[in-house]
Amino acid sequence: MHSLDQYDYELPRERIAQEPLANRIDARLMIIDRKTGTFDHAHVRDLPDHLRAEDALVLNNSHVVPARLVGYRTRTGGRWQGLFLRCDRDTGIWELLTKTRGSLATGETITIQDRDGRDGMQLAVMGRADDGHLFARPAPESIPDVSGRRDKTSDDASDASLPDPVDLLERYGRVPLPPYIRDGQMVDADVARYQTVYASDKKEDFGSVAAPTAGLHFTKSLLKDIEKGQTAIHEVTLHVGVGTFRPIDVEDVDQHQMHAEWGRLDAATCQSIEDRRAAGGRCVAVGTTSVRVLESAVAAGGGELHPWTGQTDLFIKPPYQFGAVDALMTNFHLPKSSLLVLVSAFAGRELMLEAYREAIAQEYRFFSYGDAMLIV
Numbered sequence: 001m002h003s004l005d006q007y008d009y010e011l012p013r014e015r016i017a018q019e020p021l022a023n024r025i026d027a028r029l030m031i032i033d034r035k036t037g038t039f040d041h042a043h044v045r046d047l048p049d050h051l052r053a054e055d056a057l058v059l060n061n062s063h064v065v066p067a068r069l070v071g072y073r074t075r076t077g078g079r080w081q082g083l084f085l086r087c088d089r090d091t092g093i094w095e096l097l098t099k100t101r102g103s104l105a106t107g108e109t110i111t112i113q114d115r116d117g118r119d120g121m122q123l124a125v126m127g128r129a130d131d132g133h134l135f136a137r138p139a140p141e142s143i144p145d146v147s148g149r150r151d152k153t154s155d156d157a158s159d160a161s162l163p164d165p166v167d168l169l170e171r172y173g174r175v176p177l178p179p180y181i182r183d184g185q186m187v188d189a190d191v192a193r194y195q196t197v198y199a200s201d202k203k204e205d206f207g208s209v210a211a212p213t214a215g216l217h218f219t220k221s222l223l224k225d226i227e228k229g230q231t232a233i234h235e236v237t238l239h240v241g242v243g244t245f246r247p248i249d250v251e252d253v254d255q256h257q258m259h260a261e262w263g264r265l266d267a268a269t270c271q272s273i274e275d276r277r278a279a280g281g282r283c284v285a286v287g288t289t290s291v292r293v294l295e296s297a298v299a300a301g302g303g304e305l306h307p308w309t310g311q312t313d314l315f316i317k318p319p320y321q322f323g324a325v326d327a328l329m330t331n332f333h334l335p336k337s338s339l340l341v342l343v344s345a346f347a348g349r350e351l352m353l354e355a356y357r358e359a360i361a362q363e364y365r366f367f368s369y370g371d372a373m374l375i376v
Contacts, residue, residue, distance in 0.1 A: 002253040002317070006349060008335045009356050016180050017369035020193050020216065027217050028364055028371040029329075032355050034347050039358055044217040047329070050374055053230035054281030055327075056273045059215055060289045061235040063199040065166055065207040066173030066191070068184075069096070071112040074122060078102060080110050083176060083209060083242060085133065087165040093126055094165065096134045097242060109139065112172045115188075120172045138168060166206055176209050178368055180334075194368075198223070198235065208240035213331045213368045214287035231284075232272055238263040238289040238312075247336045253317055258338065260311040263293040267307040270297070273324065274305055282326035282376075288339050291316065291325050291346075298323035320345040327376045332359060332366040347375045 021027055025045040032039055042050070051057065067084040082096040098104070109122040121143045123136040143163060175186040175194050186194075196215035227233060243259025250256055273283050273294075285291045295316060297308035305324050315338065328346055333339040344352045355373065364371045 001251070004248055004251050004253050004336050007248075007253070007337070007340050007344065009353060011335065011360065011366060015360060015364070015366045015370075017365040017367060017371075018181055020369040024217050024219050025222050030355060030359060030364065030371070030373040032347060032351070032373055032375045034351065034375060037351055037354075039355060041362065044372060045222065047222065047374070048225045048229050048231075050376070051226060051229060051231045051284065052281060054276055054279050055284050056232045056234055056276045056281060057226060057284045057286060058269075058273070058290045058294065059196070059198055059218075059233065059235050059286045060212040060238050060293065061196070061198055061200040062208040062212060062237050062239050062289070063201060064175070064195050064211050064240075065169050065209065066175050067169060067209040068174040068176040068186075069112050069169075069172065070174065071110050071120075071123075073100065073102075073104070074109040074111045076102070082110075082134065084165070084169055084173065084206075085209065085242060086206060091137075093135050093137050094123070095129065096123075096136060098134045104134065110136065114172050115174060121168065143168070178210065180367055181369060200235070200237070206239065208238075209242055210240045211368060212238070212240060212287045212289045214329050214372055216368070217372055218286075232276060234269040234272060236263065236265050236269060236290055236293040238293045240289055246338075247334060248338060248341070253341060256315060256338065258313045258315040260313040261292070262310070263296060263312055264309040265293055265297045265305075265307055270305055270307050277326070283324055284327040284329065285325045286329045288328075288330055288333075288342050291328060291342065294324040295320075295322065316342045316345050318345045318349065322346065327374065329372055329374045331368065331372050332356065332364065332370055334367065343375065 027044045029042045029044050030039055031042055069082045071080050073080055080100045082098040085095045085097060087094050104125050106125055106127050108125050111122050112120045114120050122139040124139050126135040126137055128134055175190045177184050177186050194211050197218055197220055239262045241259050241261045248256045277283055292314055296312035296314045298305050300308050303323060330343055
């Protein structure tokens with residue numbers, strides 16, 4: 001049995017960062033050498049000094065959508081909260097993770113409120129999935145830009161006049177902060193702070209419901225400094241789902257099932273990484289999400305790095321053999337999480353837990369708005 005208790009640690013509550021630093025690059029950066037088992041302490045602004053001209057730095061450019069929805073049951077006035085997970089573009093039906101009192105009936109509506117508390121669009125309940133997720137569809141007549149532009153008796157949910165789901169979320173949604181940051185309550189500044197500076201605005205497969213947090217440390221000036229050192233910077237995409245950051249809820253880690261997430265690695269990026277590694281450089285992944293894209297591409301390519309697009313439920317756990325990633329920049333992760341298991345597969349469980357103890361002793365800041373480590 002691969003016990004989950006092996007990935008547990010005690011974290012003082014005051015070590016959980018509630019706000020990001022004013023300047024992203026001022027975050028601390030623990031340097032972990034896997035060969036020597038030693039630690040060094042630096043800052044994110046020092047990252048160019050730890051990269052080589054031959055390296056390829058790989059970023060996840062997924063855009064965080066304001067996926068958290070707040071409102072009330074239109075009929076009863078009971079409070080409701082939900083998290084947008086995905087949308088079927090053919091039917092226009094949304095899948096949501098929900099919190100509400102009582103049982104939602106098929107056909108009833110939920111009134112969504114915008115960030116200022118004003119009533120907005122309505123969601124019509126369509127039913128539930130086997131895992132309890134809610135199926136609902138925006139009511140076109142409740143969306144101001146749509147009213148009057150379609151036959152309200154039409155059942156054609158894919159009518160082109162219905163706004164894109166991402167546009168609706170931008171209008172009515174909130175930043176989906178994890179519960180350990182201010183109990184999940186956003187402030188206006190989080191809209192920019194909980195987004196990487198290189199996030200793509202493409203709407204392929206909607207986007208992420210949680211930030212690829214290692215990337216939050218980068219600024220445009222830091223990226224320019226890295227490029228001056230001739231390190232290649234490449235982007236991949238993995239749209240982060242809610243399953244990535246959930247604690248594992250089974251005692252045997254080997255029994256954990258990852259939720260599928262959509263990702264992509266294009267041919268040009270793939271070729272550049274391969275060329276640089278062949279020349280003695282390293283593939284340096286920024287964040288566990290970038291790792292999952294690269295290693296999913298290797299798995300799909302039969303052990304070799306090839307261009308890849310699709311869904312992945314790859315769960316990286318010891319004794320995983322990495323096929324593409326040579327170094328990893330990542331944040332400090334929750335106890336008993338799949339992310340802590342992943343970094344333990346990369347650096348060794350005992351070394352990781354020792355690094356976490358060192359970080360706590362040195363008063364590092366933990367989790368999404370916290371500090372980072374570079375594992376080489």
